[in-house]
Amino acid sequence: MSTRIATRFAALKAQNRPALVAYVMAGDPDQATGQAILDMLPQAGADIIELGMPFSDPMADGVSVQRAGQRALAAGQTLRGVLAMVEDFRRKDTTTPIVLMGYYNPIYSMGVDAFLTAAVQAGVDGLIVVDLPPEEDDELCLPAMAVGINFIRLATPTTDDQRLPVVLNNTSGFVYYVSMNGVTGAAIKSRGAVGDAVARIKGHTDLPIVVGFGIKTADDAADIGRHADGIAVGSVLVDTVGNSLLDGKPTDKTVGALRDLVADLAAGVKRARA
Amino acid sequence: MDGTNSLRNGPDEAGNFGQFGGRFVAETLMPLILDLEAHYRAAKLDPEFKAELSDLSINYAGRPSPLYYAKRITEQLGGAKVWFKREELNHTGSHKINNCLGQILLAKRMGKTRVIAETGAGQHGVATATVCAKFDLPCTIFMGATDVERQMPNVLRMKMLGAEVRPVTAGAGTLKDAMNEALRDWVTNVDTTYYLIGTAAGPHPYPEMVRDFQSVIGTELKEQFHKAEGKLPDAVVACVGGGSNAIGTFHAFLDDASVAIYGAEAGGHGIDVENGHAASMTGGRPGVLHGNRTYLLQDKDGQILEGHSISAGLDYPGVGPEHSFLHDTKRVTYAPITDNEALEAFQLCTKLEGIIPALESAHGLALLMKVAKTMGKDQSIVLCLSGRGDKDVESVGKYLGLLK
Structure with a gap:
């Protein structure tokens, strides 16, 4: 079965460029504006969308994503609300992959079976659940694979050659290489090391490697994208949403500011191998 | 331990007590948690570790x-x-020193050069700052801003003991938020830092280890x-x-x-x-x-x-x-x-x-x-x-x- 994610990476390989993976928080700053942002991302140049599922206690996120999650929760976002956004998006776009990213408890609370049924129906392609390492694969990873949803794992600088096969086993869709030990939004330390790490992971898998954490500008996107199959950008996008607000409410600049930034980053990935 | 029907046999190898427990952490931390478990297993069998802990328990605590x-x-x-x-x-x-003495010896064995901890009432923060002073390791204590206010005597004790106290303003500024922030610090400084968890909770092997020390x-x-x-x-x-x-x-x-x-x-x-x-x-x-x-x-x-x-x-x-x-x-x-x-x-x-x-x-x-x-x-x-x-x-x- 060819998934949306596999199809998209194959198409990008033919174009000889890395994917721009854009992260936004679902329902930030509110459901309607969040939907408009989500719907806009493909035209602006996002190849794959990571849609954040807000959680009260995002232990692996820096302040940017923390705040975005708080804005979404304050506006009433729920896990069912996130799935409804995907369903709405799928009525307009049947090809852009959507990966839900977040923490396990809201999914566990809804019930894994109920969640997966709803996710398949909504048109979700993959899941990144930060607090589910391979040791807990029975929880969600294996049930998700069984219904055809990719479970995308994070590999990090602490994932050595001995650990890597454990991480890659049961990983599907792509591998998300976290460029540093740290939370989302921190500054990348060594670009050279990222290229080496991608090469090392490629020695263990044929899956595409997407690099994330610390990519903020089009130049970053071009630089890092040279060595990877995709680059993921998040904190700078949710900050752009946050900075566009007036008294916590969206303005007529909110969606546009994000569109401009995504278009800029898209130009970055297009010149990565030019 | 005691036999097949004992309630004292937990946790199993994956860190579960019945359906509870486990290792629900970011991948960055997994290798460290596995390493910690290995060091803890070895320490438990090491007469030297036992003797040192026993001596400290009697003569220091x-x-x-x-x-x-x-x-x-x-x-x-x-x-x-x-x-x-x-x-x-x-x-x-308080009882917190029992656990801190055990874990600081482990941190030393693992070659860690920095300690972090979360604290609510400040009792664990004080105990951590105390063992860090004794063993000459820099330490940072995460404490909710609300708790910093209501437990000021302990904040002062920690500072006098040489700890850095970082007030956490996220959420309601209590223990949960302090723990989130400690985990964020740990993910960032995983190579050098030992996370000295103060309660019998968190990813395996902490619940078992803290229980054993207590x-x-x-x-x-x-x-x-x-x-x-x-x-x-x-x-x-x-x-x-x-x-x-x-x-x-x-x-x-x-x-x-x-x-x-x-x-x-x-x-x-x-x-x-x-x-x-x-x-x-x-x-x-x-x-x-x-x-x-x-x-x-x-x-x-x-x-x-x-x-x-x-x-x-x-x-x-x-x-x-x-x-x-x-x-x-x-x-x-x-x-x-x-x-x-x-x-x-x-x-x-x-x-x-x-x-x-x-x-x-x-x-x-x-x-x-x-x-x-x-x-x-x-x-x-x-x-x-x-x-x-x-x-x-x-x-x-x-x-x-x-x-x-």
């Missing part, structure tokens, strides 16, 4: 802590004989009580936030069916007040947070609630996974104690016994007072008096109108 017969409270209640296991007499003023409480208690009365106590009681003093007290008695075991949860304003208590087992449901599956206070969408307790050390929306297991198996009876009940017990203990208990321990005493009255005069009930209340005199003074 002041163990064994006494078992004290609380005569006036016994007379006041008119039921079972009341005893206190005096953990508040330990160096640094089990000295129950082991000593059993021996001391036998020496005093020639039998087992009829009941033991402890307060439960994360639950490290409680599991340390309970563990030695889990297979002694004649010993009733009680845990006091923080009932705050009352269990019926939404988000007004921190009784995760009485008022919550199973979920996943901070590395383990356990009972949690959460809304219908699985977002974690802040909870409330007058006691900073119990103000946490979760509980150690072994307690969740003991709750489900009904081996331990967990009951909520309100802020007011704890304040009454605090005053009673102070006036009748000349012992100012920590507000956390006062929750345990309040539950003991309910239970002791229903027991016979020939029976005995033991409270783990987990901490002293010096840190609380200012906030209790405010509640009682002694301070403006």
Whole structure:
């Protein structure tokens, strides 16, 4: 079965460029504006969308994503609300992959079976659940694979050659290489090391490697994208949403500011191998 | 351990106590947690480690802590004989030092050069800062901004001991938020840093390891009580936030069916007040947070609630996974104690016994007072008096109108 994610990476390989993976928080700053942002991302140049599922206690996120999650929760976002956004998006776009990213408890609370049924129906392609390492694969990873949803794992600088096969086993869709030990939004330390790490992971898998954490500008996107199959950008996008607000409410600049930034980053990935 | 039907065999290899526990952490931390487990297993078998810990426990922390017969409270209640296991007499003023001494030795063995910890009431922060001073390791303590305010004496102690205290303003600024921030620091500094978790919660092997280091409480208690009365106590009681003093007290008695075991949860304003208590087992449901599956206070969408307790050390929306297991198996009876009940017990203990208990321990005493009255005069009930209340005199003074 060819998934949306596999199809998209194959198409990008033919174009000889890395994917721009854009992260936004679902329902930030509110459901309607969040939907408009989500719907806009493909035209602006996002190849794959990571849609954040807000959680009260995002232990692996820096302040940017923390705040975005708080804005979404304050506006009433729920896990069912996130799935409804995907369903709405799928009525307009049947090809852009959507990966839900977040923490396990809201999914566990809804019930894994109920969640997966709803996710398949909504048109979700993959899941990144930060607090589910391979040791807990029975929880969600294996049930998700069984219904055809990719479970995308994070590999990090602490994932050595001995650990890597454990991480890659049961990983599907792509591998998300976290460029540093740290939370989302921190500054990348060594670009050279990222290229080496991608090469090392490629020695263990044929899956595409997407690099994330610390990519903020089009130049970053071009630089890092040279060595990877995709680059993921998040904190700078949710900050752009946050900075566009007036008294916590969206303005007529909110969606546009994000569109401009995504278009800029898209130009970055297009010149990565030019 | 003891045999196939023992309640003391947990956790299994994956860190589960029944359905609770596990290793729900970001991949960055997994190699470290596996490494920690390996070091802990090796240390447990190493006579040198045991000898060093034992020496420190005796000569630095002041163990064994006494078992004290609380005569006036016994007379006041008119039921079972009341005893206190005096953990508040330990160096640094609580049971927390038991765990900190064990873990700092592990941190040294692992070659870590920096220590971080979370703290609620500040008792664990003080104990961590203390062992870090002694072993010459820099340490950073994460503490909710609300708690920094209500436990100022402990903040000053930590600073004098050389620790950096980082107030956490996220959320309600209590223990949960401090733990989030500590985890963020750990992910960032994983190569150099040892996370000295203060309670029997978090990812495997922490719940098991912290329990083991705290089990000295129950082991000593059993021996001391036998020496005093020639039998087992009829009941033991402890307060439960994360639950490290409680599991340390309970563990030695889990297979002694004649010993009733009680845990006091923080009932705050009352269990019926939404988000007004921190009784995760009485008022919550199973979920996943901070590395383990356990009972949690959460809304219908699985977002974690802040909870409330007058006691900073119990103000946490979760509980150690072994307690969740003991709750489900009904081996331990967990009951909520309100802020007011704890304040009454605090005053009673102070006036009748000349012992100012920590507000956390006062929750345990309040539950003991309910239970002791229903027991016979020939029976005995033991409270783990987990901490002293010096840190609380200012906030209790405010509640009682002694301070403006």
